[in-house]
Each structure stands twice: as C-alpha cells, then as structure tokens.
Amino acid sequence: MTTEATATDLQEFTENWREWYRAQEARIADPHGxxxxxxxxxxxxxxxxxxxxxxxxxxxxxxxxxxxxxxxxxxxxxxxxxxxxxxxxxxxxxxxxxxxxxxxxxxxxxxxxxxxxxxxxxxxxxxAFTGTPAYAPDPRWAVTGRYVPFDEPRPTTVGAAVEGLEHVYDAPGRIEFDLLGQRLSLTAFPGPGAGRLMVLFTDATSGVTTYAANRVLTVGPPAADGTVVLDFNRAANLPCAYTDLATCPLPPAENRLPVAIEAGLRIPRERGGS
Structure with missing residues (x-):
C-alpha cells in the first residue's frame, strides 16, 4: 500500500469516526434525551x-x-x-x-x-452540556474478532447503575479477539437492529480516563464465518455516565478487560472529565 493510499484511508477512517461522534453528541443533546x-x-x-x-x-x-x-x-x-x-x-x-x-x-x-x-x-x-471528551480515533483500536454462538442463549443477570436493580439479557454468544498481545473475549448481548450485537465492558482506563461503571460497543452482524469487527474507537457512554437518573446495566463480570483501551468516549465533563 502506498503512502498516499494509507493517508487517504486514514482520512476516511477519521471522517467516518467524526460522523459517528457527531451523531452520538446529537443524540445526547436531544431536547428529550x-x-x-x-x-x-x-x-x-x-x-x-x-x-x-x-x-x-x-x-x-x-x-x-x-x-x-x-x-x-x-x-x-x-x-x-x-x-x-x-x-x-x-x-x-x-x-x-x-x-x-x-x-x-x-x-x-x-x-x-x-x-x-x-x-x-x-x-x-x-x-449546560458542552460535549463529551473523546480519544482521537486510531485504526489500531479497530480489531477483528470471531463471534462464537452459544448452543442456546444464556440468560445473564447483571447489576445496574441503580443499587439493588438488576437486568437480565439473553446472551447469544461471545466474541473472541486479540488485543495488546492478549487473547480476550466478551460476552455479547443482542444489539440494536437485526443481527447486531452489543457488548458492555470495562477496562484498565475505567475510572481513570473513561467512565468507571461501563462503556458500550455496538458490533455489526457477524459474517458467515463468524468474523466481526470491534472498533473500540466507537466505545460509547451509557446515560448513567452523565446522570444519576439512569438505570443502565453494568457489564457481566467476564467483560472486565485487563488491558487499557485508550479509545472511544472518555469521562463526561458532567462527571469531572476533561
């Protein structure tokens, strides 16, 4: 690949991320959001x-x-x-x-x-909302993984941002991937739209530069061979990252990643982020 092609690909990747970020911010700032x-x-x-x-x-x-x-x-x-x-x-x-x-x-x-x-x-x-801090997009945080379906969906109970509240999801499978020299996996829940998946997770940045309780990543439908792309540049905040009046789910225990994913949305300014 030529240097010119690489620069063009990076520019397109960055602009696609900016479009995603603008849509996220518009949803957050919606008059009835x-x-x-x-x-x-x-x-x-x-x-x-x-x-x-x-x-x-x-x-x-x-x-x-x-x-x-x-x-x-x-x-x-x-x-x-x-x-x-x-x-x-x-x-x-x-x-x-x-x-x-x-x-x-x-x-x-x-x-x-x-x-x-x-x-x-x-x-x-x-x-008073002025926008959400975010890491600069970087293609190295877009990784290929493999979706491994369970024999049957597994009812999975997780905690919530509200103490004492629980949510139950039917997890259809898990996603296996390599990142920063480690083999990792995430339990996946049904996502928004046919075939799409959602993963709730924390990592070593949680409570440091990203919101402590959770982040969420939407994953497109797996290919026929199970291939998926996890673009952690699009790791988003749930409502509880901004307000105490939310009932957001927490990640299952196995989705607490031991690596620092320095990508996606950071701690909101409403929680002291910068």
Missing part, C-alpha cells in the same frame, strides 16, 4: 403526583395508570388524553413517551419496576 431527565419516579400502588409531570400516577397488576385533573392533558401516540389513562402492562426495557407541552413524560419498565421519567428541554444538565 437523557440529559433532559428531571427526576426518576418509582411507581407503586399508591397514587402520587410529581412536580415535573401532570396527573397522579400508580401501578399494579394491570400496569401503569395516570389520573389527570381538569385542565391537564397528555398526548399519547398522537391522541390527546384527559381524565384517567391506562398505559397497561409494559414490557421490560419497553416504554411509552407521553407529550406534555414541550416536555416528554417517559413511562417505562426497568428491572421489573415501572417508572416515570419526565424529560424537559430546559433541564439544567442539558442546557
């Missing part, structure tokens, strides 16, 4: 009102219910609702976004619990 969350309300059978959402909320065997007072209105699925509205039983990691003026009221289920998380565009955490 996780920086806009103003509180995390855990529901039970007692009907309660909250200062950052309309109505009185409770949950039970038949799911989440809100009772709106006269003059209060939510828009659910494009339809205005007044009085009592039943959201029904929510799927784990599922939810509904109800619109209230310029805010969105997230009604969701996390770790077996129903929650309400209002998202207001003028939340101080969002309006």
């Amino acid at each position: 996780f920086l806009a969350i103003t509180d995390l309300h855990w529901l039970d059978e007692t009907s309660r009102r909250f200062p950052d959402a309309p109505g009185a909320w409770h949950t039970g065997p038949d799911g989440v219910v809100v009772r709106l007072d006269d003059g209060e209105e939510l828009v659910v699925g494009g339809t205005p609702v007044r009085g009592e509205h039943r959201f029904g039983v929510l799927a784990e990691r599922g939810g509904v976004d109800a619109v209230w003026g310029d805010a969105v009221i997230e009604v969701a289920r996390r770790g077996g619990h129903d929650i309400v998380r209002p998202r207001h565009p003028d939340a101080p955490l969002r309006t």
